Amino acid sequence: MRKSNFYKIKNYIKYIVKKSYRDELDRIQRESTIEKLNDIQGKAKEDILILRRLNKKVGTFSDYIVFLKSIEYAIETGKLPIIDRMTIKNDFMPAPENINTWELFFEQPKGYGLDDIDYTSMNVSVCNNGGGMYPVSIMRCNDEKVISYWRGIAREYIRLNENMKKYVEEKYKELLAQKKVLGVSIREGYQKLAEIKPQGIWGHSIQTPVTQLINDVKKYMEEWDVNTVFFTCQTNETVKAFFDSFGEKACCLDRDRVDYKDMLDGEERISKLPYEKAFANEKDYITEIYLLSKCNCFICSENSGSEAAFIMSAGFEHFLCYENGIYR
Secondary structure, rough: OOOHHHHHHHHHHHHHHOHHHHHHHHHHHHHHHHOOOOOOOOOOOOEEEEEEEEOOOOOHHHHHHHHHHHHHHHHHOOEEEEEOOOOOOOOOOOOOOOOOOOOOOOEEEOOOOOOOOOOOOEEEEEHHHHHHHHOOOOOOOOOOHHHHHHHHHHHHHHHHHHHHHHHHHHHHHHOOOHHHEEEEEEOOOHHHHHOOOHHHHOOOOOOOOHHHHHHHHHHHHHHHHOOEEEEEEEEEHHHHHHHHHHHHHOOOOOOOOOOOOOOOOOOOHHOOOOHHHHHHHHHHHHHHHHHHHHEEEEOOOOHHHHHHHHHHHOOOEEEEEEOOOEEO
């Protein structure tokens, strides 16, 4: 028997015997389909494409970079995209059943929401996970035309709603206006999750240690001639380390953080957050990413928030994204 056929048969046996394999393959199949919900005979008023994600264990900016590609697909195929995080919410943002959590922070791409759908006059389809679309990732791209293209799509179709826009602009004036700023994105939760639940972090990018970031920031602040370091992080220890190292030159958003030992990143903690607490966390997180996008220079490791900050920006005078490999 040829080796390739042996492995095919082996995989088929796993698929038949083990429920988790069947569930995973079924999920992949569902996520790569576009389902018609109705079919208007004659000329429809609009062709609607509802964009959903079946994956609940992702954050706002994972949604951002996936829905960005899905929106482009809808526009290119002549459909009106509506982002639906009401039917299936992500675990980071629990909310009452009637709330589309996307709209808590962002406008709909073309101004139409789920309540605007008229099934008697509009053709309506639902696209799970962008119909197999992949997240937009351009931090490693060297083609300025490609980078400019995706920034333009994001600027046109993923806009902060009025309340969020007002809030982030106030924070920008308070923290960054009239300064030359180096932004630093830090995600200690990846390291913590790798310690307590390594199977949950598999395939994610390894984040740069805080000590290395501080040493590099000292170097680049002088080399790039910046007078302020704005950093985003999750733990009190990181806040202390940056202020100890940079004093009045350091700034960050004043928000709830935890001690590293108390971090419990993972499904259980996320699912138990009350709505008000989850909303405050996401509001501050989105604000941090927006502020990173407004910095003059940017240092980060690969993660969805860093990618979104890069896409939101108009470009940086200097940019460094570490290549540390992935968790296995």
